[in-house]
Amino acid sequence: MIRLSVLYPKTEGASFDHDYYRDKHVPLACKTFGLASAEIDKGLDGPYVAAVHFKFDSMEAVGAAMGSAGIGDVMADIKNYTTIQPVMQTSETVD
């Protein structure tokens, strides 16, 4: 499995609307990527204020999701909950 993590670094003067993120943005991203769900984190301590983890069957599936028709709408929605520039991490999950 491939884990695609999107991490939002704590940024001076930036806000993050956790409710919008949970209720609107992540569901939109899941629908666009064809995923049933994702894991959302609200940061308590450490460098990140929020994160989401999507799981895909393969790197090909990640590529297909990133190239899906609705990706522009997902990207355009970011301004509705934060001005933070997210960090992307792609990893293979180890069994």
Place this chain on the structure above:
Amino acid sequence: MIRLSVLYPKTEGASFDHDYYRDKHVPLACKTFGLASAEIDKGLDGPYVAAVHFKFDSMEAVGAAMGSAGIGDVMADIKNYTTIQPVMQTSETVD
């Protein structure tokens, strides 16, 4: 639930023994923390070469794990697989 992520940043000149991490270190950490399992990541793209995600029922459980008798052995074992200084992130998982 609380997610405790330990993230290993890509570091010039540093190595990371993924096999030792999976077979020895993470099982030792789980045993020490009283957890049945954890999720391990092998970085493919992004700022981290490896990560592990532990899930706890509460911050009190995280505190108990960090104060457990074997924590010194867990910390002392890090030198056996890497010289990278890990980054810790504690988050509340959002349903």
